Amino acid sequence: xxxxxxxxxxxxxxxKVEINVGIAANPNANPLEPEILKIGRKxxxxxxxxxxxxxxxxxxxxxxxxxxxxxxxxxxxxxxPLKSYGIADFFDKYIPGxxxxxxLLKAMRxxxxxxxxxxxxxxxxxxxxxxxxxxxxxxxxxxxxxxxHVMAVLYERIFEPLLAETM
Amino acid sequence: xxxxxxxMVSKRPAYSDLMKEIKKGKFVLTGELEPEKVTGLEEILxxxxxxxxxxxxxxxxxxxxxxxxxxxxxxxYVVQKEVGLETVYQVTVRDTTKEPSxxxxxxxxxxxxxxxR
Numbered sequence: 001x002x003x004x005x006x007x008x009x010x011x012x013x014x015x016k017v018e019i020n021v022g023i024a025a026n027p028n029a030n031p032l033e034p035e036i037l038k039i040g041r042k043x044x045x046x047x048x049x050x051x052x053x054x055x056x057x058x059x060x061x062x063x064x065x066x067x068x069x070x071x072x073x074x075x076x077x078x079x080x081p082l083k084s085y086g087i088a089d090f091f092d093k094y095i096p097g098x099x100x101x102x103x104l105l106k107a108m109r110x111x112x113x114x115x116x117x118x119x120x121x122x123x124x125x126x127x128x129x130x131x132x133x134x135x136x137x138x139x140x141x142x143x144x145x146x147x148x149h150v151m152a153v154l155y156e157r158i159f160e161p162l163l164a165e166t167m
Numbered sequence: 168x169x170x171x172x173x174x175m176v177s178k179r180p181a182y183s184d185l186m187k188e189i190k191k192g193k194f195v196l197t198g199e200l201e202p203e204k205v206t207g208l209e210e211i212l213x214x215x216x217x218x219x220x221x222x223x224x225x226x227x228x229x230x231x232x233x234x235x236x237x238x239x240x241x242x243x244y245v246v247q248k249e250v251g252l253e254t255v256y257q258v259t260v261r262d263t264t265k266e267p268s269x270x271x272x273x274x275x276x277x278x279x280x281x282x283x284r
Contacts, residue, residue, distance in 0.1 A: 003179060020179060020186045022255060046177040048186055051197075051226070051255075073177075074189045076197060095232075140194050147195030149226070154201075154210075156217035163196065163221050 003046070020048040025075075027052050027064035028097030036067050043071035051149045054080035054091070056101050058138055065143045074146035077139055081128045081162070083155040085112040104131050128158055133165040140166065184253050185224040197255065198225040200246065202237035211242050215250040224253040230262055 002017045023042045029035040039050065050073050055061045061077055068075065082088040082100070085108040092100040104127070111123040139145050152158050181187040188195045198218040200211050211227075218225060227246065229239040243256040 018182045020181065020183050021177075043177075046179065048177050048179060049189060076195065145194075146189045147193075147197065147223075149197045149199070150222070151199040151226075152218075153199050154214060156198075156214060156221075159196075159198070159218055159221035167194070167196075 021046065022049045022051055023047040023073075025050050025052045025064075025068075026097060027055060027060055028099075030097065032064070032067070039068055039073075040071055043073045047073055049073060049146065050075040052076070052078045054078045054095075054098060054151060056080075056099065056104070056135075058135060061139065061145075062143055065145055069144065075144075076147045076149040077143075077145050078149045078151060079132055079135065080151045081132055081155055081158045082108060082124070083152070084124060085109055101131075107131075125158060125161065129161055129165065132162060136162070136166040183224065185255065188223050195223045196221065198222040199228065200225050200242065200254070201228045201231065202239065202242045204234075204236055206237075208242060208245055212246065212250060215246045215252050219250060219252045222252070224255050226255040226257055229257040229259040233261065 002013070002019075005013050005017065007013055023039070025039050026035055039047075050068070052061075052064070052075065055077055065075060065077075080091065082091070082104075085105075088100050088105055088108045091098050092105060107127045107130075108124070111120055111127060114120040114123055136148055139148060150159065150162070181190050185195065185197065198221070200214055202208075202211055215225060225246070227239040227243045228236070230236050239257050243254040246252055246254050
């Protein structure tokens with residue numbers, strides 16, 4: 001509708017509204033079926049791309065991508081490099097549907113005990129690289145996902161090694 | 168509306184760099200910028216400058232987790248203008264009503280991408 005220059009009440013919009021519309025999706029939803037149907041409806045209404053909630057489970061990601069394949073909307077899989085143990089713990093506890101894998105959480109917990117700040121940073125980076133580099137590689141190689149959405153808020157330093165490793 | 172198999176109906180041309188790259192079949196990387204409970208944009212501009220070489224575009228979040236943070240419109244615009252990094256201007260539908268949500272969409276910060284949550 002907006003593409004034709006009309007608003008919701010069919011009044012004319014002056015000027016061109018040239019936007020691409022993305023939608024959010026949550027593959028962690030349980031049960032998943034209603035979420036898939038919702039995505040279907042949004043795809044039908046003209047979504048250009050999908051960005052998903054943060055994913056830690058590769059099997060679930062693959063399952064989700066397979067389920068939404070029929071809608072033919074490019075999907076960006078959300079990944080969330082964990083800047084610190086505190087953030088990891090918060091995500092695990094308070095974000096609906098998101099579970100940080102126990103091993104990853106344990107590895108992050110270990111890094112937390114390093115007293116030297118710089119060393120601790122390096123340790124965190126190492127743990128993140130170990131988990132996310134193979135994760136992104138797997139998505140890139142085995143699925144039809146259009147890309148990844150890296151939610152590294154205030155953690156820009158991870159981009160460089162991550163890119164070098166996965167692209 | 169019948170629930171079931173849909174065909175992708177979006178025949179919209181690619182306006183944004185992000186969409187262009189996706190349509191080319193490239194594996195894209197997008198980042199995320201989060202304006203927090205702040206009144207200045209320094210932090211977000213720094214963050215955007217730091218991630219610019221690595222990503223195609225960056226989302227600017229709109230009140231994530233229903234926490235009252237800075238609205239995404241202004242940071243989206245300023246980042247594009249000053250840093251030159253394309254932003255995906257998020258609009259959280261939860262936080263708008265039926266009437267303002269379209270108006271937020273066409274005052275988009277010339278970004279041509281808009282992610283409706």
